[in-house]
Amino acid sequence: MMTRLTIQLLICSLIAGISLPPSFAQDRSAAQETLIRNATVLTVTRGTLTNADVLLRNGKIAAIGKNVKASANARVIDATGKFVLPGIVDCHSHSMLDTINESTLSVTSMARTSDVLNPHDIDLYRALAGGVTSLNLLHGSANAIGGLNTVVKIKFGRPAAEFIFPGAMPGIKFALGENPKRSNSQPQPGQTRRYPMTRMGVEETIRDAFTRARDYKKSWEEYRASASRSEKNLVAPRRDLQLEPLVEVLEGKRYVHAHCYRADEILMLINLANDFGFKIRTFQHTLEGYKVAREIAQHGAGASIFADNWAYKIEAYDAIPYNAAIMTRAGVIVSMNSDSDERARRLNIEAAKVMRYGDLSEEEALKLVTWNPAVQLGIQQRVGSLEVGKDADLAIWNGHPLSVYARVDTTFIDGEIFFDRQQDLARRPDLLKERAQLEAAEPNRPPPGGTSPQAPRRRRPTNADDDMWEGGVEQP
Amino acid sequence: MTTRDAEMGRWGDAGMGRTGDAGMRRVVTKRISVLTLLVSLAGSISLGQQPGNPTSQSGVMPPRGTFVIRNARIVTVSGADIENGTVVIREGKIAAVGTTVDIPANSQTIDASGLSIYPGMIDAGTSLGLVEVGQGAFGTVDTGEVGDLNPHAKAIIAVNPHSAHIAVTRVDGVTNALALPTSGLISGQGALINLVGTTPLEMAVVPYAALVINYPRTTGGGGGGFFAPQQVNLTEVLAAANRQLEQIRKVLRDAEAYGRARDAYAKDPKLPRAEQNLMLEALVPYVRGERPVVFRASRESEIRGVIKFAEEMKLKPIILGGEDAVKVASLLKEKNVPVILTGILDLPIREDDFYDSLYESAAKLREAGVPFCISSGDSGPNVRNLPYYAGMAAAFGLPRAEALKAVTLSPAQILNVADRLGTIEVGKIANLVVTDGDLLETRTHVRHLFIDGRPVPLNSRHTDLNDAFKNRR
Numbered sequence: 001m002m003t004r005l006t007i008q009l010l011i012c013s014l015i016a017g018i019s020l021p022p023s024f025a026q027d028r029s030a031a032q033e034t035l036i037r038n039a040t041v042l043t044v045t046r047g048t049l050t051n052a053d054v055l056l057r058n059g060k061i062a063a064i065g066k067n068v069k070a071s072a073n074a075r076v077i078d079a080t081g082k083f084v085l086p087g088i089v090d091c092h093s094h095s096m097l098d099t100i101n102e103s104t105l106s107v108t109s110m111a112r113t114s115d116v117l118n119p120h121d122i123d124l125y126r127a128l129a130g131g132v133t134s135l136n137l138l139h140g141s142a143n144a145i146g147g148l149n150t151v152v153k154i155k156f157g158r159p160a161a162e163f164i165f166p167g168a169m170p171g172i173k174f175a176l177g178e179n180p181k182r183s184n185s186q187p188q189p190g191q192t193r194r195y196p197m198t199r200m201g202v203e204e205t206i207r208d209a210f211t212r213a214r215d216y217k218k219s220w221e222e223y224r225a226s227a228s229r230s231e232k233n234l235v236a237p238r239r240d241l242q243l244e245p246l247v248e249v250l251e252g253k254r255y256v257h258a259h260c261y262r263a264d265e266i267l268m269l270i271n272l273a274n275d276f277g278f279k280i281r282t283f284q285h286t287l288e289g290y291k292v293a294r295e296i297a298q299h300g301a302g303a304s305i306f307a308d309n310w311a312y313k314i315e316a317y318d319a320i321p322y323n324a325a326i327m328t329r330a331g332v333i334v335s336m337n338s339d340s341d342e343r344a345r346r347l348n349i350e351a352a353k354v355m356r357y358g359d360l361s362e363e364e365a366l367k368l369v370t371w372n373p374a375v376q377l378g379i380q381q382r383v384g385s386l387e388v389g390k391d392a393d394l395a396i397w398n399g400h401p402l403s404v405y406a407r408v409d410t411t412f413i414d415g416e417i418f419f420d421r422q423q424d425l426a427r428r429p430d431l432l433k434e435r436a437q438l439e440a441a442e443p444n445r446p447p448p449g450g451t452s453p454q455a456p457r458r459r460r461p462t463n464a465d466d467d468m469w470e471g472g473v474e475q476p
Numbered sequence: 477m478t479t480r481d482a483e484m485g486r487w488g489d490a491g492m493g494r495t496g497d498a499g500m501r502r503v504v505t506k507r508i509s510v511l512t513l514l515v516s517l518a519g520s521i522s523l524g525q526q527p528g529n530p531t532s533q534s535g536v537m538p539p540r541g542t543f544v545i546r547n548a549r550i551v552t553v554s555g556a557d558i559e560n561g562t563v564v565i566r567e568g569k570i571a572a573v574g575t576t577v578d579i580p581a582n583s584q585t586i587d588a589s590g591l592s593i594y595p596g597m598i599d600a601g602t603s604l605g606l607v608e609v610g611q612g613a614f615g616t617v618d619t620g621e622v623g624d625l626n627p628h629a630k631a632i633i634a635v636n637p638h639s640a641h642i643a644v645t646r647v648d649g650v651t652n653a654l655a656l657p658t659s660g661l662i663s664g665q666g667a668l669i670n671l672v673g674t675t676p677l678e679m680a681v682v683p684y685a686a687l688v689i690n691y692p693r694t695t696g697g698g699g700g701g702f703f704a705p706q707q708v709n710l711t712e713v714l715a716a717a718n719r720q721l722e723q724i725r726k727v728l729r730d731a732e733a734y735g736r737a738r739d740a741y742a743k744d745p746k747l748p749r750a751e752q753n754l755m756l757e758a759l760v761p762y763v764r765g766e767r768p769v770v771f772r773a774s775r776e777s778e779i780r781g782v783i784k785f786a787e788e789m790k791l792k793p794i795i796l797g798g799e800d801a802v803k804v805a806s807l808l809k810e811k812n813v814p815v816i817l818t819g820i821l822d823l824p825i826r827e828d829d830f831y832d833s834l835y836e837s838a839a840k841l842r843e844a845g846v847p848f849c850i851s852s853g854d855s856g857p858n859v860r861n862l863p864y865y866a867g868m869a870a871a872f873g874l875p876r877a878e879a880l881k882a883v884t885l886s887p888a889q890i891l892n893v894a895d896r897l898g899t900i901e902v903g904k905i906a907n908l909v910v911t912d913g914d915l916l917e918t919r920t921h922v923r924h925l926f927i928d929g930r931p932v933p934l935n936s937r938h939t940d941l942n943d944a945f946k947n948r949r
Binding site for chain 1 (some may be wrong): 830858870945949
């Protein structure tokens, strides 16, 4: 089994590699300095500048304003009539994860998404083409306490290690409601149902885990105190990789991103967190957040939501597209996420929906996919707005990004081009030729009447979306 | 009217009585009398005094009447836009359109200064009303029957007029949907509905609008399916698909023979009487080419298969899905086979497809001259996003006016109801959307809505919940 899997991975990697010809990699690093001229610059935090220039140097935004001067060898992009927006930050993604759910246990805080990153996932490139530059890669929602997240920049074409967002706060996934209850999946024959199967049990599972974590933390504190007093014959507590991340949560060193739907379970987790003295950084999905917006704001949690998805399951039946507006007005920091490789490509349109539903302003709409998710992930010092000194993560759009008619021309990360529509169009004839050659190649022809050659399959479902296809499908 | 329209003129609900479905005919008669009653009441109720708060939940049918919408930009779709124009609605129909029209007495006037009037959008690829909550509430799912051959399963029987999806969809400007069953090989018959009404038949524009056939797939291996077997025996896959196609072929041939036998007996009772068979009877108008057959087909091989099969069986095919339609464009144009294009916002179907291959498919179909319309392809909750499917197509090369046409006039033409829907022209059903901006733009608000000439309130389950919670402090 392992051998076959390894071969598949190899083939996948090869194919992904082919889609990025060497010329492309050279093109984008050719200029260290880029001047984007005469654009409408949507800074998000400092208003909109018209006919303005943006200078990118050494991976940072070096200047924003009128008549910005660049060095002689700078790459100059005429952006007349175009718009510059900070790179979109997607606060809920499963892109580039080979697997999403370690769904055997109800508490899997020892599992790490950083161990299963696939930098060749083609959907990363498709997200870049939608102006997205950063992702919060979350463990799935099968467990009350899930695995650890990874925040990345989409440096497609680079090794996985280069994707890791420097200095992003570590986080962990929690999940409430139908998914950790496994409501929509049936146990395999011979298996019993996993605990918990009610919202009561979900609360107890999390409370039990934090009770153990608190004791564990205390054991270490006692040990360290004794050690500092140079006591003899001390035995260190046994390390517990499941509880260590929860201790970090208790110490405020790790953000909790909690998948939730119903108002009652949101309140449950707020109360539980208050009991243990920690904060929920974001509620994810939060479809009934509008019913308890006051309580979410009081706790200081953010909410990362869908624009208008509803009715795909029972706990999503009270979802409304006014959710973002109601929570924003109550003082909650709200972001609009994808939870889907497909939707990630058009988060600008998802953000714009709050202008239709709830009449939020343009700036409030733009914040939902830039500044707000950056704050939620603790990366707002580097990304989320266009300000001098910040990372040069941004995209040039051919129209206002909140317009349905707009599309991305060029996407930069750290001042380098990772998507460019003209380059993409230019290399298509070669790719088509190469594809035709591969199809014609002898080893790829099915033998007459026989078995087809082994095709590389995706390592996870197309449009991987932890929530919509929930149903135990990842289990053997 | 194009040649195709003329050809298609034989389809539609004119044929519904021919199925011999006596029960349905009785209901239709009753419907007419209810409408007459409502119409007679309409004059006495003014716009500001509608009874209650008729939402999707209460299902109250707003009465028709005479309405005048003035000072609006009228985007007719059939011709040039009209600035500062007036539309008159009378008894469910568009009675006048223009800059200088006679204002009827006893009419209610809406001043639409700064606003635009569009024809309502039509989504020709949904299961709207057939499912409320897909997961965890199977009792609300009526999209697919058991078994492979269900031509007598009729969407119009199960469309739930009180589904929350109906109002949620219409308040964003989608006034019509083709609700389609989904499962098996022959799924059943779809219904074209107005998104207003208290009974399925009050909603029906064409109760039996199309037969739905899922064209057998041969794409078992490779290319993207996560759960697809890693290795497939091509011979076996092809044989299985051929067996399925043969199943469909046989039942269609049986229906032809059945129709001939029934006709012959009707003319000459001395001939043997074929026992009534509801399944075959349901197929007769379709095998006679009197009504269209919607084939779900996305891959190139499937689309080519549909064209060949439809020609062999003398059917009127419509492709539903059509992700690969661009690759078959010249043949689709040559055979004049229309496409209900649903995949614009899907991920490209192959890992090595270009990132915008589905975004730009509509533009390419138009360049190739293939008749097409744009659909969400959604079962219900996201049908309201139809304008953004068209908008994305426009962002990737489809002219904006064509994008608008692709969700208004084009679906009406493909479903052979362009004489009643799809544009703002005198005599058409008054399905009108009054907006404060471009109909396809995300930030645009719908300000007034008329469906079937009825002033439909702009509330829904979602606005109700918003109203209930937005001021909670």
